[in-house]
Amino acid sequence: MTKIGLTGSISSGKTTASKFLSSKRGPLFSADKIVQKLYKDKKFKTKISNKFKLNLNSKLKNELISLLVKRQSTIKKLEKLIHPLVRKEMIKFLKKNHNKKLSFFEIPLLIESKLMKYFDVIIFIKAKKQIRLNRYNKNYGNKKLFLRLNNHQMKDDKKAKFCDHIVVNNGSLKVLKKKLLNIIRYYE
DSSP states (O other): OOEEEESSSSSSHHHHHHHHHHTTTTTEHHHHHHHHHHHHOOOHHHHHHHHHHHHOOHHHHHHHHHHHHHHHHHHHHHHHHHHHHHHHHHHHHHHTTOSSEEEEEEOTTTTTTTGGOOOGGGEEEEEEEEHHHHHHHHTTTTTTHHHHHHHHHOOOHHHHHHSSSEEESOOOOHHHHHHHHHHHTTOO
């Protein structure tokens, strides 16, 4: 099995790239989807509300976002809770799909979490900060949260050193797909 990791800065186009690459080629593990599931889990929500002294209600995620924007330290505390759970799910996914020719892993903090050893190939999706901010605002509308999360991530030039391929995603979807096809043909 060839394990292909996709990473990149916030709103760089990782999800779009990973869905395109994995389509009809192999299973896709999405760290973001695992995190979304966690926030629907009552035990996890209780753990979060206790850890950060928040009200356990339907607005828990909004309260947590406010806290993230106010304090940088909140991100690290939250990652200590989330990352082991995501890694556990990633290991399950690896075991389940060990017989597939290709498998894909969309992991935003792949490099920051030092997960490189799990992958045969790492593709870094990057885009200019202003383009990423525009994409983020269009989808989530929270510039302060974007800036907080962006500043928390490793800088592109440092991340790129750990990657086998770098895809600049400043243009159209058509251009992105063409670049990705040029890469994936070596592994099919």
